[in-house]
Amino acid sequence: MEAGVEPRRALGEELRFLTRRYPRASWATHPELGALARFWLQRHQMFRQFDEIIRAGSEAALAQPVEPAELKPWLARHLQTFLWQLEEHHQVEDFHYFPVFCRVEPRLAAGFELLEGDHRALHTALGGIVEVANRVLAHDGADLPHFRAELARFRDAQAALGRTLLHHLDDEEDLVVPLLLERGEALLSGGA
Numbered sequence: 001m002e003a004g005v006e007p008r009r010a011l012g013e014e015l016r017f018l019t020r021r022y023p024r025a026s027w028a029t030h031p032e033l034g035a036l037a038r039f040w041l042q043r044h045q046m047f048r049q050f051d052e053i054i055r056a057g058s059e060a061a062l063a064q065p066v067e068p069a070e071l072k073p074w075l076a077r078h079l080q081t082f083l084w085q086l087e088e089h090h091q092v093e094d095f096h097y098f099p100v101f102c103r104v105e106p107r108l109a110a111g112f113e114l115l116e117g118d119h120r121a122l123h124t125a126l127g128g129i130v131e132v133a134n135r136v137l138a139h140d141g142a143d144l145p146h147f148r149a150e151l152a153r154f155r156d157a158q159a160a161l162g163r164t165l166l167h168h169l170d171d172e173e174d175l176v177v178p179l180l181l182e183r184g185e186a187l188l189s190g191g192a
Contacts, residue, residue, distance in 0.1 A: 008114065008121075011171050015111040018178035027177055034185040037177050043089055044169045050082035051162040058155040062148060068141035071151075079133055083126055086165075090119040093172075097188070101179060104187045111175045118168040125161050132157045 027033055027041075057078070061071050094116055102109040132154045139147045180187075 008118065011111055011114065011174060015108060016174065017107070018105075018182055019174045022178040022181045024174070024177075027181070030181055032181045032184060033177075034180065036185045036188070037180045040176060040180075041173065043085075044173060047082070047086060047089075047169060048166065050078065050085075051158075051165060054078050054082065055155065055158055055162055058151060058158060062152060062155060065144070065148065068139055068144075068147050072137050072139075075133065075154075076137055079129070083130070086126070087123070090122070094119055097176075100188055101176070104183060105179055108175055108179065111171075115168065115172050115175070118164075118171075122161070122165060122168065125164070129154075129157050129161055 022030065027037075054075070057071075057074065060066075098112040098116060102112050132150070135150045136147070136154050139150060141147060
């Protein structure tokens, strides 16, 4: 599996003590769901949407062939935005939010270490996705079967990355949102 990411173990029950107290179904109406938690969930929804758009667009291009000249600008634009936004999001988490969360709730430190490990694995996989995408984007379109084969490799790599990313986003939300509900968003400014 080209540009894939090895699946990691799920969050253990010992890390889900806040998730049990604040189940996902209660988040949207919880009175402590603040601007940061809403923003976090919106960003994650955007990543899920980009994953779906890129995967569905690749599938559609394989199901009903399109000209490479039509597909390539679309793919480049969506993939570049997706990758840039994801990398920026992970850097802010790794260098700001996760260290604060670990200080505030040390019992979740192992979970945030898992998430940081995901970020490293995803960063490596993103490099692989770029490599595969660049072969699609550099193709001159003269050999359509070869172009379609490269596009199929890209689709498969994107699907593998997407599965890992979606698992990661769910686990991250299961740690972050309940923590913010429990402690309040003031914890990020040292107020908790």
